Amino acid sequence: MCGIVGYIGPKAVDSVLIVGLEKLEYRGYDSAGIAYFDRNEISIIKEKGRIADLEEQIKKYPVEGHIGIGHTRWATHGEPSKVNAHPHMNRDKTIAVVQNGIIENYLELKTELKSLGYMFISETDTEVLPHMIDRYVKEGFDLEKAFVKTLHRLDGKYAIAMIGEKNPDRVYFAKDGAPLILAEGENLSGKKELLLASDVPAFVPLAKSAYYLNDGEWGYFDSTIHLFDRPGAQINAFMEPVAIKLEDISLGEYEHFMRKEIYEQPEMLERILAERIVNNETIEFSELKFPREYLSKVARFIIQACGTSLNSGMIGKLYLEQVAKKMADADYSSEFRYRNPVAGGDTLVIGISQSGETADTLAGLREAKSKFLKVLSFVNNINSTIARESDGVIHLMAGPEIGVASTKAYTAQLTHMLLFAYHVADISWLLTSEEKRDLIKELKTIPDKMRKILQYETKIKEIAERLKNRNSVLFLGRTWNHATALEGALKLKEISYIHAEGYAAGEFKHGPIALVSAEVPVVVVAPKGEMRTKLISNLQEVKARNGEVFAIVTEGDDELASLADAVLEVPESSEILSPLLTILPLQLLSYHTAILRGCDVDKPRNLAKSVTVE
Numbered sequence: 001m002c003g004i005v006g007y008i009g010p011k012a013v014d015s016v017l018i019v020g021l022e023k024l025e026y027r028g029y030d031s032a033g034i035a036y037f038d039r040n041e042i043s044i045i046k047e048k049g050r051i052a053d054l055e056e057q058i059k060k061y062p063v064e065g066h067i068g069i070g071h072t073r074w075a076t077h078g079e080p081s082k083v084n085a086h087p088h089m090n091r092d093k094t095i096a097v098v099q100n101g102i103i104e105n106y107l108e109l110k111t112e113l114k115s116l117g118y119m120f121i122s123e124t125d126t127e128v129l130p131h132m133i134d135r136y137v138k139e140g141f142d143l144e145k146a147f148v149k150t151l152h153r154l155d156g157k158y159a160i161a162m163i164g165e166k167n168p169d170r171v172y173f174a175k176d177g178a179p180l181i182l183a184e185g186e187n188l189s190g191k192k193e194l195l196l197a198s199d200v201p202a203f204v205p206l207a208k209s210a211y212y213l214n215d216g217e218w219g220y221f222d223s224t225i226h227l228f229d230r231p232g233a234q235i236n237a238f239m240e241p242v243a244i245k246l247e248d249i250s251l252g253e254y255e256h257f258m259r260k261e262i263y264e265q266p267e268m269l270e271r272i273l274a275e276r277i278v279n280n281e282t283i284e285f286s287e288l289k290f291p292r293e294y295l296s297k298v299a300r301f302i303i304q305a306c307g308t309s310l311n312s313g314m315i316g317k318l319y320l321e322q323v324a325k326k327m328a329d330a331d332y333s334s335e336f337r338y339r340n341p342v343a344g345g346d347t348l349v350i351g352i353s354q355s356g357e358t359a360d361t362l363a364g365l366r367e368a369k370s371k372f373l374k375v376l377s378f379v380n381n382i383n384s385t386i387a388r389e390s391d392g393v394i395h396l397m398a399g400p401e402i403g404v405a406s407t408k409a410y411t412a413q414l415t416h417m418l419l420f421a422y423h424v425a426d427i428s429w430l431l432t433s434e435e436k437r438d439l440i441k442e443l444k445t446i447p448d449k450m451r452k453i454l455q456y457e458t459k460i461k462e463i464a465e466r467l468k469n470r471n472s473v474l475f476l477g478r479t480w481n482h483a484t485a486l487e488g489a490l491k492l493k494e495i496s497y498i499h500a501e502g503y504a505a506g507e508f509k510h511g512p513i514a515l516v517s518a519e520v521p522v523v524v525v526a527p528k529g530e531m532r533t534k535l536i537s538n539l540q541e542v543k544a545r546n547g548e549v550f551a552i553v554t555e556g557d558d559e560l561a562s563l564a565d566a567v568l569e570v571p572e573s574s575e576i577l578s579p580l581l582t583i584l585p586l587q588l589l590s591y592h593t594a595i596l597r598g599c600d601v602d603k604p605r606n607l608a609k610s611v612t613v614e
């Protein structure tokens with residue numbers, strides 16, 4: 001939620017900041033702004049709306065300067081508007097601040113500042129920062145001390161960048177709870193450039209190396225990085241090479257990141273399998289440092305996650321139960337963190353998160369740690385806070401996911417949960433070599449089966465045409481594909497704004513069936529397997545009430561095809577692997593429905609990709 005950038009270097013500051021903000025737009029897109037030094041004075045340009053709107057403004061006011069900060073906002077305090085857009089300034093316009101996160105005690109600080117005569121023009125929590133820094137400067141502290149004194153007054157979770165006229169060659173920064181990365185690049189003339197951003201894509205391809213700040217760290221950069229810990233001791237910023245390539249975060253031949261990321265799934269799966277499966281017989285997680293003796297003795301797994309990641313976690317729970325024969329639960333992080341969970345010392349708490357920054361999932365892991373439980377995270381961003389705070393980490397290896405609607409991260413999560421369950425079963429002596437070989441053999445057929453589904457896109461578009469004017473759509477699935485129904489509904493509602501709900505099909509008769517009518521179609525996820533006949537009954541109940549049924553079926557399932565109004569086929573697989581296939585048509589269905597409705601699929605309204613506030 002919200003993205004911040006900062007730059008010092010030989011390039012025109014506006015172009016670097018704008019390119020960075022565009023790459024961070026997935027974090028929020030309500031308003032945006034930049035502040036920069038123009039001949040030692042701070043200038044500011046901001047605009048409601050997208051980065052493109054800010055760019056239009058910038059074109060009107062030629063920018064000269066090489067030092068600046070920028071922000072793209074997802075509104076928390078105060079509506080999306082120009083006045084609430086960051087950067088925020090003090091009254092003298094000598095200090096400009098951008099912030100990602102939340103200042104929880106801002107009302108208290110605001111009251112204090114008001115009593116000192118400070119006036120506020122926005123409704124944001126961030127505006128207290130430039131005023132508080134200004135206050136300390138006016139009390140006689142230099143800018144650096146005033147910045148630090150202000151940091152010590154804050155409660156909350158934030159990443160901050162600041163420029164101030166007292167130090168026109170510096171960009172100040174601080175991190176406590178929200179991500180912040182420093183980076184170093186070199187331009188063609190060999191001049192060093194320094195950057196900061198909420199996420200790595202903001203400085204690709206400029207930066208060659210990066211440093212991920214820890215909570216409590218702060219500092220500034222001028223011609224070099226000056227980094228301090230919370231008590232103020234100087235520390236080294238150990239830079240790591242930037243692994244992300246420009247093509248990983250560019251659209252290439254695609255019009256939208258969501259479609260690109262859907263299409264990346266077969267290759268992604270091949271990459272994951274190549275990395276995880278050794279000699280065609282062993283499943284390995286080289287980054288997972290848990291001793292085998294520990295993992296095999298875990299009696300219970302509690303998976304906690306949000307949104308799409310929880311949907312994959314629900315299937316992960318089944319994998320752990322059915323394959324590894326372990327007790328397993330899956331829960332909303334936002335509930336888990338507050339329900340004072342009861343768990344024994346032989347419980348392992350799992351957090352699943354694409355971004356690795358989701359506030360509730362992080363809080364769930366912290367809650368588990370406070371009860372002395374071990375925590376394992378499945379994350380796509382290996383440098384994220386969740387990864388760093390976990391006892392063990394499994395890297396999802398999906399590559400950067402930019403589209404706000406999660407697609408490839410979901411199948412990467414499913415694959416890793418499946419492999420993890422097999423790994424646990426293996427080290428617990430529950431698997432025969434033959435069973436392992438069979439799984440691996442079948443898993444390796446899945447990428448080509450995914451490719452085949454992608455070839456059915458025209459058919460999927462036809463069904464999207466039939467959905468595009470509906471107000472409501474229901475999704476049904478059972479066991480392995482109950483979460484597929486939930487995920488299909490989540491995808492449709494978040495990007496097309498059509499109301500959609502997923503249900504465990506067995507629950508349908510206990511209430512939801514009342515919603516069925518000629519206007520409310522039902523999508524039934526019914527690949528071949530134990531639950532298929534049960535789902536046929538559900539389908540018939542819908543038909544008997546004039547409902548239209550679209551079914552996800554196994555290729556060649558003529559019986560189901562004859563009962564449904566239209567079908568989308570997936571190649572045959574064992575039931576346990578079917579969720580890796582059945583979700584693809586639903587991802588494309590929501591994509592095309594949203595496109596037909598004229599929605600912005602990569603940046604759906606009200607959403608941000610990384611939900612770093614509660």
Ligand code: F6R
Nearest residue numbers: 307308309353354355358405406
């Ligand atoms: C839906 C979606 C969200 C995320 C959720 C958790 O398409 O993207 O529901 O899955 O916000 O995010 P992560 O996985 O980053 O913790």
